[in-house]
Amino acid sequence: MEAHPLTILAIETSCDDTAAAVVCGNDVLSNVVSSQDVHNLYGGIVPELASREHVQGIGPIVRAALSDASRTMEQIDAIAVTYGPGLAGSLLVGAHMAKGLAIRYQKPVIPVHHIEAHLYSGYLEHPDLPYPSICLVVSGGHTSIFRIDSPTSYRILGSTRDDAAGEAFDKIAKLIGLGYPGGPHVDRLARAGNPLRFTFPRGLRDTHDDDFSFSGLKTSVRREVERLRLLDGTSLPIEDICASAQRAIVDILVAKTMAAADREGVRAVVIAGGVSANSELRSHMQAEADKRSMAFVAPRMDYCVDNAAMIGFVAALRVQRTMCTLENFPPTFTISPRALRADVTA
Numbered sequence: 001m002e003a004h005p006l007t008i009l010a011i012e013t014s015c016d017d018t019a020a021a022v023v024c025g026n027d028v029l030s031n032v033v034s035s036q037d038v039h040n041l042y043g044g045i046v047p048e049l050a051s052r053e054h055v056q057g058i059g060p061i062v063r064a065a066l067s068d069a070s071r072t073m074e075q076i077d078a079i080a081v082t083y084g085p086g087l088a089g090s091l092l093v094g095a096h097m098a099k100g101l102a103i104r105y106q107k108p109v110i111p112v113h114h115i116e117a118h119l120y121s122g123y124l125e126h127p128d129l130p131y132p133s134i135c136l137v138v139s140g141g142h143t144s145i146f147r148i149d150s151p152t153s154y155r156i157l158g159s160t161r162d163d164a165a166g167e168a169f170d171k172i173a174k175l176i177g178l179g180y181p182g183g184p185h186v187d188r189l190a191r192a193g194n195p196l197r198f199t200f201p202r203g204l205r206d207t208h209d210d211d212f213s214f215s216g217l218k219t220s221v222r223r224e225v226e227r228l229r230l231l232d233g234t235s236l237p238i239e240d241i242c243a244s245a246q247r248a249i250v251d252i253l254v255a256k257t258m259a260a261a262d263r264e265g266v267r268a269v270v271i272a273g274g275v276s277a278n279s280e281l282r283s284h285m286q287a288e289a290d291k292r293s294m295a296f297v298a299p300r301m302d303y304c305v306d307n308a309a310m311i312g313f314v315a316a317l318r319v320q321r322t323m324c325t326l327e328n329f330p331p332t333f334t335i336s337p338r339a340l341r342a343d344v345t346a
């Protein structure tokens with residue numbers, strides 16, 4: 001007899017987005033995200049401000065997620081929450097909200113790893129996507145290639161040795177006076193620019209591994225901008241800089257991901273994380289996957305950026321794959337309301 005999927009309230013506050021969702025298996029009943037604009041003033045995330053914004057936003061966001069899904073807390077079976085990685089002060093806000101609700105409504109908590117949630121986000125909309133697959137997780141904090149073998153197993157093949165790709169987008173945008181986060185600005189301006197005007201380095205292009213490096217690119221763009229600023233009477237060719245820098249990032253992301261896909265003999269390629277919203281990355285990946293007759297999935301935009309639907313989905317996958325009931329979850333997978341009570345009264 002097939003078990004009825006659990007209705008899960010998911011909470012995500014690892015960085016600068018306050019998010020909550022209600023998920024039932026693959027069905028996303030609601031997905032609410034509030035992005036914090038306060039950081040735009042500083043050109044990067046200010047951790048203390050992020051946690052303060054989460055404190056203010058988390059209650060209304062959770063209420064909105066429940067109301068959009070037409071569910072009450074009594075109808076929720078379990079609470080999923082991101083336990084890491086992320087900013088400590090931000091993570092704490094989500095964890096405390098989850099713990100508070102768990103105690104008040106006697107629900108179990110399922111802690112979820114943020115990157116694991118990005119990793120499986122392609123399977124949220126496409127549960128029939130074949131295994132094994134290669135997933136490029138590319139965000140403001142991470143750039144890694146994973147091999148996914150099943151809902152229960154995956155392994156990391158390579159990672160950035162310095163900056164993440166999203167960080168490179170953000171730093172380059174800051175250098176040329178664009179707002180934060182820089183990726184969407186660079187993406188938009190690049191459409192009107194010449195990607196061949198400047199040749200920026202493709203880090204670790206010839207190494208036979210799945211690692212990345214973006215620090216050389218950032219330095220090279222900074223030098224070019226300084227050189228151009230010294231030239232009298234010229235304004236910065238911002239579109240061309242964006243197009244050329246974006247091409248360098250996309251080239252290396254696509255080349256390394258596809259080399260891993262070829263070598264591992266996979267049948268599908270997935271991209272996930274905030275940078276997977278990039279239009280050129282999506283189109284170049286699609287073209288390369290088509291050449292190889294491989295399936296390719298770039299999740300829809302609201303599942304690419306940080307969101308709670310992916311957290312709820314991974315929690316649901318865990319429940320399915322471990323065949324647990326809510327009463328006998330292994331302790332590493334959940335914090336029972338009882339354990340929580342001990343935790344808060346200790």
Ligand code: KG4
Nearest residue numbers: 139140141166181183187274275278305306
């Ligand atoms: O996954 P995410 O929302 O947060 C984490 O870093 O965990 O990713 C945010 C990153 C930022 O660096 C942002 O500049 C980048 O994703 N990003 C983009 C685009 N949209 C967001 N980068 C390039 N092109 C985009 N369209």
Ligand code: ZN
Nearest residue numbers: 139273274306
């Ligand atoms: Zn993320």
